[in-house]
Amino acid sequence: MTATTRPPRWPRSFAFVLIKDFSMMPFTAAIEPLRAANRMAGRTLYEWSTLSKDGAPVRASNGAVIQVDGMLRLIGLADAVVVCAGINAYDHRDSDLAAQLRRASRQGAMIGSVCSGSIVLADAGLLDGRRCTGHWEDLETLAENYPTLDVTKSIYEFDGNRFTCSGGTAPLDLMLHFIAEDFGRDLAAQVADQMLHHAARAAAGPQRLALSERTGVRHPGLLDVIAAMEANLENPLPLPALAEIAGLSLRQLERLFAAQLGDRPAAHYRSMRLGRARQLVRQTGLSMLEVAVATGFSSAPHFAREYRRTFGCAPSRDRTAMGPARYLFNRSACQRTCSAIKVDTNS
Structure with a gap:
């Protein structure tokens, strides 16, 4: 106290x-x-x-x-x-x-x-x-x-x-x-x-369950790869680097993903990045370019294409559909607002 x-x-x-x-x-x-x-x-x-x-x-x-x-x-x-x-x-x-x-x-x-x-x-x-x-x-x-x-x-x-x-x-x-x-x-x-x-x-x-409990994966190398993917959404690691983390060849990694997750490593990684992107689109005021950069896409158009292909609409439309109250302002506006509030709170 x-x-x-x-x-x-x-x-x-x-x-x-x-x-x-x-x-x-x-x-x-x-x-x-x-x-x-x-x-x-x-x-x-x-x-x-x-x-x-x-x-x-x-x-x-x-x-x-x-x-x-x-x-x-x-x-x-x-x-x-x-x-x-x-x-x-x-x-x-x-x-x-x-x-x-x-x-x-x-x-x-x-x-x-x-x-x-x-x-x-x-x-x-x-x-x-x-x-x-x-x-x-x-x-x-x-x-x-x-x-x-x-x-x-x-x-x-x-x-x-x-x-x-x-x-x-x-x-x-x-x-x-x-x-x-x-x-x-x-x-x-x-x-x-x-x-x-x-x-x-x-x-x-x-807060969260262990990665093995969340994914059902038990192979330690594959768990290391998924953890590396989660930690590197902004700067995606190349597949050979991921295979090296697992101590496997690239072909072995592909087979392991298919057997335990029913997916390819690249597709799984892209899905994780797009999930994070959708959260940023819906709950922040970051520009679409900022969202693209934050989730490892090379350009805003490339990001928009992948987003539309996955979620069935453009990211800008997805944001608009959530209503103006759902997302916030940009960083600079947030900093100005927080500074003003800090003076007001006197706490």
């Missing part, structure tokens, strides 16, 4: 701000450990409330509708604020919410997020210059859209009076950290046991 953070009152209070299309699992994974901590301790250690912009129920991405406890004006009463977002988080950025979050920060509340809530905090200028994380699907575009952030791949991050967390069940690990810090490891272990969560993950642990 930093000097600018309000000392916690006991019980510590959390305000969960629900954004339309928020992900249900991270939300419940954050609340349930608090409930279990109260039960294990036999007294109220934590309190929580759910808020929305207008006090109206909020629909989650799975279609469930959650009745909230109140409107955003109650946000300042909490010791810690947790923004819960999910798919389409860029569409739900809101200036009123940003102002409320900045006000709560100035009043000493800890400000945090789960899943794609880090996008909302970044847009409010509350993560400027901070170490932060989010759902792995958002990390690369978060870094592109907000270059002043120090984006990591951690499960969760604390930086001063800010905390951010990835998606899925990761908020359970985040809250176990809170419980251990507040009331000791024994209580945190009891809560983890109640949740059938046999080992609390460290903050810096990996």
Whole structure:
């Protein structure tokens, strides 16, 4: 806890701000450990409330509708604020919410997020210059859209009076950290046991499954090649170099790809690059030339042809079809906006 953070009152209070299309699992994974901590301790250690912009129920991405406890004006009463977002988080950025979050920060509340809530905090200028994380699907575009952030791949991050967390069940690990810090490891272990969560993950642990689990591949050389492809989307490695990484001949690599992935190495690599390109097209304001360069294509026309062949439309049309709120501004505009917001936050 930093000097600018309000000392916690006991019980510590959390305000969960629900954004339309928020992900249900991270939300419940954050609340349930608090409930279990109260039960294990036999007294109220934590309190929580759910808020929305207008006090109206909020629909989650799975279609469930959650009745909230109140409107955003109650946000300042909490010791810690947790923004819960999910798919389409860029569409739900809101200036009123940003102002409320900045006000709560100035009043000493800890400000945090789960899943794609880090996008909302970044847009409010509350993560400027901070170490932060989010759902792995958002990390690369978060870094592109907000270059002043120090984006990591951690499960969760604390930086001063800010905390951010990835998606899925990761908020359970985040809250176990809170419980251990507040009331000791024994209580945190009891809560983890109640949740059938046999080992609390460290903050810096990996978000994603191991590459072998994601792909079903077991051949170590082939796994090394796929990892090298993922790490070199902007500057694609030539196939002979990939074969050398695997310790195979080029022909052996081709056969191995066909046998285990049903694909050719070049086609698999191109598919990975185009998948990344589509994410940049839909969720950033990078020019098509910048997207092409970032994904290893020799020119914008070549990129556009490959994109159209794969996704059935030109990248510019794909961006337009997503609506103007879906993607952000360019880097220079982002830097100017973040600088202006930093002055406003005074946090």
